[in-house]
Amino acid sequence: MPIEPTIKSRPVYGTLSPQPGTDHLFIADAEGAEAILDLAKSAPPGFFDAAEIVFIPRASGDGYLAALHALKPARFYEGPSIGAALPRLKQTFATAHMGLRLYLSGTEGLIGQAMQAALDAGIDHSSIQTEHRGSLARRVQCVHCKGVTEDVTTQPVTCSHCGLLLLVRDHYSRRLAAFQGVCINAEDQSEKVPVEEVFR
Amino acid sequence: MGIQFRTETFRDDFTFRNSPEHIRRFPFPFHEDSYMYAVNIEPHVPGPKGSVLENLIDVDEHYVSEMADRALVLAEDPLRCQSLPHMTLAGWDLLELLMTEQAKGYPEHFTLTRDGDNWHWINRPLGIDQKFVFGDLSTLPYGPMEYITRQSQGDFCILDQRDGNLWMDAGIVTTQADWSLDFDIGMNFFEWHAPVPLAHEKGVFTRALKFLLNIQQGQPARRLNWTMTINPRLDTSPENFHKWGPDRTTVTPENVGQKVHLRVELQSFWRLPRSNAMVFPIRCYLIKMDELATSKKWARRLHRVLRDLPEELATYKGLTRYRPTVVEWLAKHDDGAPTSSGFGPD
Ligand code: HEM
Numbered sequence: 001m002p003i004e005p006t007i008k009s010r011p012v013y014g015t016l017s018p019q020p021g022t023d024h025l026f027i028a029d030a031e032g033a034e035a036i037l038d039l040a041k042s043a044p045p046g047f048f049d050a051a052e053i054v055f056i057p058r059a060s061g062d063g064y065l066a067a068l069h070a071l072k073p074a075r076f077y078e079g080p081s082i083g084a085a086l087p088r089l090k091q092t093f094a095t096a097h098m099g100l101r102l103y104l105s106g107t108e109g110l111i112g113q114a115m116q117a118a119l120d121a122g123i124d125h126s127s128i129q130t131e132h133r134g135s136l137a138r139r140v141q142c143v144h145c146k147g148v149t150e151d152v153t154t155q156p157v158t159c160s161h162c163g164l165l166l167l168v169r170d171h172y173s174r175r176l177a178a179f180q181g182v183c184i185n186a187e188d189q190s191e192k193v194p195v196e197e198v199f200r
Numbered sequence: 201m202g203i204q205f206r207t208e209t210f211r212d213d214f215t216f217r218n219s220p221e222h223i224r225r226f227p228f229p230f231h232e233d234s235y236m237y238a239v240n241i242e243p244h245v246p247g248p249k250g251s252v253l254e255n256l257i258d259v260d261e262h263y264v265s266e267m268a269d270r271a272l273v274l275a276e277d278p279l280r281c282q283s284l285p286h287m288t289l290a291g292w293d294l295l296e297l298l299m300t301e302q303a304k305g306y307p308e309h310f311t312l313t314r315d316g317d318n319w320h321w322i323n324r325p326l327g328i329d330q331k332f333v334f335g336d337l338s339t340l341p342y343g344p345m346e347y348i349t350r351q352s353q354g355d356f357c358i359l360d361q362r363d364g365n366l367w368m369d370a371g372i373v374t375t376q377a378d379w380s381l382d383f384d385i386g387m388n389f390f391e392w393h394a395p396v397p398l399a400h401e402k403g404v405f406t407r408a409l410k411f412l413l414n415i416q417q418g419q420p421a422r423r424l425n426w427t428m429t430i431n432p433r434l435d436t437s438p439e440n441f442h443k444w445g446p447d448r449t450t451v452t453p454e455n456v457g458q459k460v461h462l463r464v465e466l467q468s469f470w471r472l473p474r475s476n477a478m479v480f481p482i483r484c485y486l487i488k489m490d491e492l493a494t495s496k497k498w499a500r501r502l503h504r505v506l507r508d509l510p511e512e513l514a515t516y517k518g519l520t521r522y523r524p525t526v527v528e529w530l531a532k533h534d535d536g537a538p539t540s541s542g543f544g545p546d
Pocket of ligand 1: 237238239240241357359366368377378379380384392393394395396399404405408409412423425426427480513516517
């Protein structure tokens, strides 16, 4: 299901396509692998010779590993979470040279956090491509306690830090790589609000 | 003689109120009996003596108490004041603007003496006497933006101008109508306005941005915005929404006059000389319904505006729960007579 543009702060995503140059870095989680595999179909020969793939399988397990390895990237890293991969990514970004092309695919949480680290390192926006694949789960920052709750699929959601029941808004901060969560029953906290699974 | 500064609170026991002179000078925001978003921007030129526009940076009887409230907010939550690294020069620009304007408008309360980069600032109401070197961070107790905005009423956003857009890259925000600087910092004009209903579709923001990008130094502009607040609370932040939200359930026909406040923001737009950034002061004025109703015209008009306000705006402004009670109270002050055009009381 494509992500609809709703309000102006809400990110929208494109489709990965092979860019000129030799220095390609792919960062993907779960179904994000499919975006890499689709790009590979139209990539020129030798495209992955100097490429690196950073892959977080999550629920996909080893489902995509063989296909990704078959692309024969110069480097392949498999990690347990984007959080665990960030330190090495920051190192890569800090030492990257101008020609680096970045391809981010998968969940919004992964795209947002990898983007945040890249922009912080001064990587130009125009050299980053994104494609959303897989779960619509959101990364949500509680506006009250400032804690971030990962992989939010319900509306509303209980803040994993302070326990307030949060309305997940479309308002999005690139700097925080998170949607905003605001107490949904702040006026009367005794009000019961039905919780629905909406970001699948 | 100068301004008689009131000692009052904007939290807990809420002792805030306006003196009769301050009720008369309240910047009533409705020039007709209905309201819809528009590009309501005009040149920020001085207005009539005694009005909030007499000086382009207005200081009023609430100054000292508002600054005390700001200090409380900042002590609880330092994220209300932030400045991205490239914004320091704009902070010095803002310090110059606010010191100059306050000293010019209120010489009995503020004095600025400049000898090259050696400046001497005296703020009598707050008991501050500060010698410092303009441009030298080590000579002030805070960064320049924080230093001067702890001594200036209203919130301030500093916008960096690049790529044909404005970027909210610094600010101090403690008297806001339910938006978060910490969340919005780094966003552009369209992104931080994203939650506003209807106005994007009407092209309001595209036209407004075009206007702002062309503002020249020495030619500031202004507009009014409004909402309503239960109890005279300055800090209606999303951060603390779970603490002040319950106030909205406390409105009854008996307490409307004391509890319900019209909240008006006098927003101005200034080009800064050294950084080419833009500063956006958001000056908040509060008036309780009892005070507002001392003007027949204001009460009559607010009744009609609130009654007919489009649902999307009422929801966005958070009025839903208590609007009917307030409209009913105001209806008693509306004899159906025509209202004269313009903002002023009768
Ligand atoms: C560059 C200076 C400006 C800044 C920093 C600014 C900031 C903001 C912010 C933070 C909000 C709250 C959005 C939210 O709900 O999270 C807002 C609301 C709004 N702004 Fe601006 N704004 C600026 C200029 C303008 C201009 C020139 C217009 C002209 C039409 C405008 C029209 C509005 C409107 C209509 C709202 C909704 C207010 C309400 O209904 O209470 N703004 N603005």
